[in-house]
Amino acid sequence: MSVETQESLIxxxxxxxxxxxxxxxxxxxNPPGWRDAGKxxxxxxxxxxxxxxxxxxxxxxxxxxxxxxx
Amino acid sequence: xxxxxxxxxxxxxxxxxxTRFDWVADHYSHQxxxxxxxxxxxYEQLKxxxxxxxxxxxxxxxxxxxxxxxxxxxxxxxxxxxxxxxRVGRFYMPLDPASPPARLEAIVEDSASTLLVTDRENLPSAxxxxxHMGSLGALIRVVNVEQLPPCAPDADRRPAxxxxxFAWLLYTSGSTGKPKGVxxxxxxxxxxxxxxxxxxxxxxxxxxxxxxxCAVNAGAHVIYSTLLNGATLCLYDPRRQGLSALPEWLxxxxxSLYASVPTLFRNWIQHLTPGRSLPRLRAVMMYGEPVYDRxxxxxxxxxxxxCVFVNRLGSTxxxxxxxxxxxxxxxxxxxxxxxxxPVAGNEILLQDDAGEAVPAGEIGEIVVRSRYLSxxxxxxxxxxxxxxxxxxxxRNVRLFHTGDLGRVLPDGRVVCLGRRDFQIKIRGxxxxxxxxxxxxxxxxxxxxxxxxxxxxSSGDARLAAYYIPADGSPPTGSELRRWMVPLLPDYxxxxxxxxxxxxxxxxxxxxxxxxxxxxxxxxxxxxxxxAAPRSALEKEVAAVWQQVLELEPIGVNDPFLELGGTSLLxxxxxxxxxxRYRVRLPLRWLMEAPTVAMLAxxxxxxxxxxxxxxxxxxxxxxxxxxxxxQ
Numbered sequence: 001m002s003v004e005t006q007e008s009l010i011x012x013x014x015x016x017x018x019x020x021x022x023x024x025x026x027x028x029x030n031p032p033g034w035r036d037a038g039k040x041x042x043x044x045x046x047x048x049x050x051x052x053x054x055x056x057x058x059x060x061x062x063x064x065x066x067x068x069x070x
Numbered sequence: 071x072x073x074x075x076x077x078x079x080x081x082x083x084x085x086x087x088x089t090r091f092d093w094v095a096d097h098y099s100h101q102x103x104x105x106x107x108x109x110x111x112x113y114e115q116l117k118x119x120x121x122x123x124x125x126x127x128x129x130x131x132x133x134x135x136x137x138x139x140x141x142x143x144x145x146x147x148x149x150x151x152x153x154x155x156x157r158v159g160r161f162y163m164p165l166d167p168a169s170p171p172a173r174l175e176a177i178v179e180d181s182a183s184t185l186l187v188t189d190r191e192n193l194p195s196a197x198x199x200x201x202h203m204g205s206l207g208a209l210i211r212v213v214n215v216e217q218l219p220p221c222a223p224d225a226d227r228r229p230a231x232x233x234x235x236f237a238w239l240l241y242t243s244g245s246t247g248k249p250k251g252v253x254x255x256x257x258x259x260x261x262x263x264x265x266x267x268x269x270x271x272x273x274x275x276x277x278x279x280x281x282x283x284c285a286v287n288a289g290a291h292v293i294y295s296t297l298l299n300g301a302t303l304c305l306y307d308p309r310r311q312g313l314s315a316l317p318e319w320l321x322x323x324x325x326s327l328y329a330s331v332p333t334l335f336r337n338w339i340q341h342l343t344p345g346r347s348l349p350r351l352r353a354v355m356m357y358g359e360p361v362y363d364r365x366x367x368x369x370x371x372x373x374x375x376x377c378v379f380v381n382r383l384g385s386t387x388x389x390x391x392x393x394x395x396x397x398x399x400x401x402x403x404x405x406x407x408x409x410x411x412p413v414a415g416n417e418i419l420l421q422d423d424a425g426e427a428v429p430a431g432e433i434g435e436i437v438v439r440s441r442y443l444s445x446x447x448x449x450x451x452x453x454x455x456x457x458x459x460x461x462x463x464x465r466n467v468r469l470f471h472t473g474d475l476g477r478v479l480p481d482g483r484v485v486c487l488g489r490r491d492f493q494i495k496i497r498g499x500x501x502x503x504x505x506x507x508x509x510x511x512x513x514x515x516x517x518x519x520x521x522x523x524x525x526x527s528s529g530d531a532r533l534a535a536y537y538i539p540a541d542g543s544p545p546t547g548s549e550l551r552r553w554m555v556p557l558l559p560d561y562x563x564x565x566x567x568x569x570x571x572x573x574x575x576x577x578x579x580x581x582x583x584x585x586x587x588x589x590x591x592x593x594x595x596x597x598x599x600x601a602a603p604r605s606a607l608e609k610e611v612a613a614v615w616q617q618v619l620e621l622e623p624i625g626v627n628d629p630f631l632e633l634g635g636t637s638l639l640x641x642x643x644x645x646x647x648x649x650r651y652r653v654r655l656p657l658r659w660l661m662e663a664p665t666v667a668m669l670a671x672x673x674x675x676x677x678x679x680x681x682x683x684x685x686x687x688x689x690x691x692x693x694x695x696x697x698x699x700q
Contacts, residue, residue, distance in 0.1 A: 014460060020446070020468065022455045032464030047452040054451035057253060062234045069229065 012040035013049055018059035021050045086231040086256040088156050090298045092117070098274055098300035104146045105323070106305035111146050113300070116153070119146070123154035126213045127185065134229075137163035137239045137448075139183040139210075141174075141192050141199070144307055147215060148284045149293060151187050152238075156256075159229040161236035163251070164285040167192050168309065175202045177241045177249055178210070181448065186212045233257045239448050240287055242386050251448030252287075252386040258442040259294055262389035265413050266295040269393065270327060270353050270380075274300035277350070278327040279320065281306055281334060282579070287386040288357040292329055301327075308334060308579070317342045320351070329355040331579040332365055336518075339368050347373035355380040358580050360488065360504065361407040362511055362518075370398050383409035383436070383486050387444040387457075387470055391416045391436075392484050405508035408483040409476070416440045418484060419469070420476055433502065435490055436476040439463075443470050475502065494523035496531055496561050506564065509557045510535060515545035518573070520581060521564060524589060532634065533564035534589050544569055548596040548632045555631075565634030567594065591620055596632050600625040601667075608670045610650070615666060618642045630664030637661065643669075653677055 010026040014034040024030060026040045039049045056063060095103075099114040111119070127138060138155045140162050142148035148164065155162035163181050165174055178186070178199050188196035196212045203210045231237075237256045241249040266272060278296040280303055282289035296303040304323045306316065316338040320328065328335075328351060335356065351374040356365070361381045369379045378397055384390035394410025412418050420434030421427060428434035439461055446454030458468045475487040487504040494501045503521040510519040518538040523531045539545065545553075547567030554563050566589035574585035593600065603609040603626050615624045619633050630640065640660040647669075648654050653676035660669060 013455075016460070016466070016468075020454075020458070021451060022459050022468070024460055031460040031462045033466035034460045047455060050455045051452040054455070057446050057448065057451070057454070058236070059234055059445060062232050065232055066235070 009043065010040060011043050011046045013037040013046050018061060019054075020059065021054045023047065023050075085260070086156070086233055086235075087237055087259060087294065087298070088153070088231060090260065091153060091156075094298055094300045101274065101300060102302045103297060104149060104303045104305065106145055107311070109146060116146070116150060116297075119150040120153035120157060122218050123151050123187070123215050124157040126215065126218065127154060127160065127187070128158045134160055136182050136184055137161050137236075139163050139165055139178055139181065139186040141165045141167055141186060141188040141196050142215070142284075143167055143189075143191065144280075144284050144289075145305065147189055149297075149303075151215060152284070152293075155187075156231060156237060159231040159235070161238055161253075163239040163241070164283075166283045166285040167195060168283075169285075171195070171198070173249065174199060177251075178203060179206065179208075180241075180249070181239060181251060182208070184208075184210055186210050188212060188214060190214060190216050231256060233260075236445070238290065240285070240290070240386050242287070250450060250453065253445045253448055254290075254386075255445060258389065258444070259290070260298075261415055261442045262291060263294050263298050265390065265415065266291065267299055268414070269395075270295075270355075272296075272299045272301060272327070276301040276326045276352075277304055277324055278302070279304050279306060279323070279325045279329070281308055281328075281330045282357075287384075288329065291389070296327075313337050314341060317346065317348075320348055321346065324350045326350050326352045327355070328353065329357055331358045332356050332361050333359065333573060333575065333581065334579055336365065336368060339372065342372075345373075348377075349374065351377045353378050353380055355382065357382070357384075360486065360507075363402045363405050363407060364511065364517070366396060366400070366402060366407055369396070372398075381407045381409055382413075383474065383476075383484075384413075385472055385474075388416070388438050388440060388472070389413075389442060391438050391440070391472075392418060392486075394483065403479075404485070405511050406485050406487070406504065408479065409486045410483050415442055418476075420478060421471075431477065431480070433475055433477050433487060436472045436474045436484070436486070438470045438472060439465070439467060440470070441467050443468055475504075492522065494531060494533065496523070496533065499559075499561050501533065501562055506533070506535065506554075506558065506562060509554055510537060510550065512557075513545060513550060513553050515540050515543070516550070517541075520573075520583075520586075522583060522586070524566070532566065532636075533562070534566040534568060535564040536568045536570055536586055538570055538572065546596060547594045548598075548629075551632055561636065563631075565589075565636065591622060593621055593623055593625070593628070594633070596628065598625065598627045598629065598632075601627050603666060603670075605670065607674055608666055611647070611670045611673065612666045614643055614646045614650075618646070624666060626667040626670075627665050630660060635660075635664065647673060651677060653680060 011023040012026045014024045014030055015021045015037050016034050023046045095113040095117040100112050102110050103113045103116045104111045138160055140151045142151055152162050186196050193214060200210050200212050233256050236253050237259055238254050239251045241251050243249055272295055278292055278301055280292050304325060306319055378395050380393055380395055382390050382393040390413050392409040393413055394408050417439040419437040421437050422434055457471045461467050461469050473490045475490055476484045478484055487502050492503050506521040507519045510516050516537045517540040520536045522534055524534045550567050568589055573581045576582040603612045608626055612624050616622050618639055621633055640657055644655055651673055653673055655672055659672055
């Protein structure tokens with residue numbers, strides 16, 4: 001999908017097994033390995049949502065291992 | 071032995087940068103790891119120094135989830151500090167002390183770092199950074215590596231790093247001018263090093279020149295490609311040691327691997343004493359900027375038999391993604407040297423604005439599919455989500471949108487055509503500066519060229535061509551314009567031509583686009599001699615040209631096109647003349663008879679014609695109401 005424009009398209013927020021977030025056109029089937037985060041809207045709305053929820057850039061597997069170590 | 075013997079080509083890359091480094095440091099303990107103008111450190115010494123610094127970093131109370139800031143000059147101490155941070159399972163953020171203080175403040179602020187490692191020389195800057203953070207209510211602890219604690223704490227207190235954990239945070243300039251931090255993991259860096267090791271066949275006998283700052287991605291690549299292979303890293307600081315001494319240094323230090331921005335390479339190779347050879351040099355690698363056929367020509371003058379020239383494309387987010395190897399007898403293929411084929415572990419897609427694959431041979435954005443992409447931008451989840459996208463093919467990896475434009479040649483080689491951000495829209499047409507630069511470089515009098523869009527005070531985007539003339543007689547703007555007219559559509563011919571003796575450079579050695587002088591508002595250097603307007607009408611017409619073209623003074627015999635005239639500007643001039651004299655001249659008049667003197671004559675003739683033919687046929691193209699009504 002285009003990075004730059006497509007403001008009028010409706011997107012949804014998706015995340016993968018490492019809880020890395022991205023956006024995907026709402027009317028398309030999710031790419032394999034990605035699931036819905038439960039938010040859809042304009043590109044700007046989706047990115048704003050991601051800004052709120054994705055607070056730790058570490059992949060999930062690393063977060064888990066580091067928590068086990070601590 | 072090399073990294074390969076330790077399983078370097080294994081895609082799984084078990085372990086971390088430090089497990090590899092320790093293995094190398096044990097095998098090559100007495101070999102020189104780092105050589106600079108003053109010191110030589112063996113692997114054993116480097117390891118000891120790194121361990122000693124690591125004890126300064128492990129102290130209770132520091133939060134391990136933020137980067138450790140390193141404010142140190144480009145030297146062995148900086149590299150030891152980098153390893154020290156990795157030793158304790160944390161990640162580092164290198165800072166270049168030569169950066170402007172405001173930039174360092176912005177980076178430290180954004181990183182939320184709570185620990186700043188420095189030395190005596192950089193302590194004053196470190197303390198002012200601490201004060202700046204303090205004024206924002208944030209605490210940052212400053213430690214001086216020249217004041218090591220007398221007794222080392224227990225080595226067991228060093229937590230191990232995770233292979234997928236962060237190794238570093240590197241700040242790059244964002245397109246908006248605000249620096250953004252790119253994260254990298256141990257696994258990714260090991261993959262990049264493994265690619266270099268395979269591609270360049272790096273051995274422990276190699277001597278790699280470090281000409282980059284440790285705070286940039288290219289510097290990190292050189293450092294780890296050397297140190298994880300038991301080779302020797304030779305430090306040269308172009309800012310301090312100058313460029314004229316570089317050829318001799320490369321020879322004396324018996325450099326076998328060389329990497330720099332092309333600007334730096336061009337500079338020293340032209341000052342190489344004839345007959346001087348660099349027999350040990352095996353590879354010359356270009357980073358960060360477009361590489362032209364002329365660079366290959368320069369490379370062929372090197373007396374270094376068997377040396378390869380490597381052009382490449384990559385980014386801090388991806389490592390090297392494409393590369394191209396040329397030997398001295400490799401034939402040329404156009405003004406831009408290709409960036410070649412994908413590096414192992416990467417696939418390259420070319421996409422249009424709608425995210426669809428472009429047809430074969432068309433220009434598209436270079437998109438990278440790889441398992442070894444950066445986890446993302448530090449504290450910028452929205453930007454990360456925007457540029458790192460799911461892969462529709464379902465390989466459970468992400469795609470990274472590089473912002474670079476490229477084209478695939480029929481033989482599969484990719485040519486990079488510059489940044490998408492530099493793409494300019496002129497009157498709705500998309501213009502690729504790289505295409506214009508290629509056209510300029512074909513002129514024998516142009517050595518280097520850069521084209522960018524400038525917004526004139528009228529709000530229009532106009533193209534400005536900056537060039538460095540070749541030795542001999544430099545071409546004038548008029549000459550270059552005449553050169554480009556038959557090669558390009560008229561909207562692509564630049565309005566301004568600015569000749570420069572040298573490029574303004576940013577700290578990373580790249581051209582500092584923001585520091586390029588804006589094109590002047592004076593009459594450009596041209597073949598026509600200046601002739602002042604004579605009649606009142608010529609003065610009026612010249613004044614209109616001056617306002618519209620934003621140039622002063624304009625002579626009566628100056629050709630419209632050479633003044634940067636375009637059809638849009640021609641329309642504006644004609645509209646103003648209509649307002650004043652109520653004469654309407656067809657657009658082609660100005661494009662065909664393009665001087666103030668000739669236009670004044672045409673205006674005068676049109677006025678006479680109107681006076682004589684009042685009430686009869688419309689001969690000057692004035693809209694005819696009856697015709698419109700039909």
